[in-house]
Amino acid sequence: MIKSLTSVENEEQYMKYLRENSTVEEQAKTFYDAYLIKKGEVQKIRKELEGLNKQLIDLTAKLSSTEKTLDSKERDIEKLRRDREDMKVKMMNLKACLLYTSDAADDLLCVDLGGRRIIKKK
Numbered sequence: 756m757i758k759s760l761t762s763v764e765n766e767e768q769y770m771k772y773l774r775e776n777s778t779v780e781e782q783a784k785t786f787y788d789a790y791l792i793k794k795g796e797v798q799k800i801r802k803e804l805e806g807l808n809k810q811l812i813d814l815t816a817k818l819s820s821t822e823k824t825l826d827s828k829e830r831d832i833e834k835l836r837r838d839r840e841d842m843k844v845k846m847m848n849l850k851a852c853l854l855y856t857s858d859a860a861d862d863l864l865c866v867d868l869g870g871r872r873i874i875k876k877k
Contacts, residue, residue, distance in 0.1 A: 773782050 773785060777785070
């Protein structure tokens with residue numbers, strides 16, 4: 756019985772073993788079996804590679820979407836900063852004016868900040 760390729764440590768030892776212990780027909784069958792194993796491994800690797808390529812495409816699409824969202828958020832943040840600066844300028848230019856609406860508004864000495872009439876004793 757011929758050893759399988761997986762039971763031998765390296766290919767050179769296996770080739771030497773085959774030449775010494777097998778017929779040409781057995782060698783051909785062994786090599787064909789090894790070919791089928793390698794072909795199966797290649798097909799398996801191709802499927803894995805296809806799966807990895809699909810994952811890469813999906814991740815690239817997610818990254819592109821995330822970058823677009825990030826760009827949009829950065830623009831929003833920049834607009835908020837500009838708006839904040841505009842509000843600071845407007846607040847600095849704002850002048851306060853106190854308007855009295857009570858009946859004592861024409862007599863400033865008799866009105867406190869609450870708009871109540873202060874009665875002076877004579």
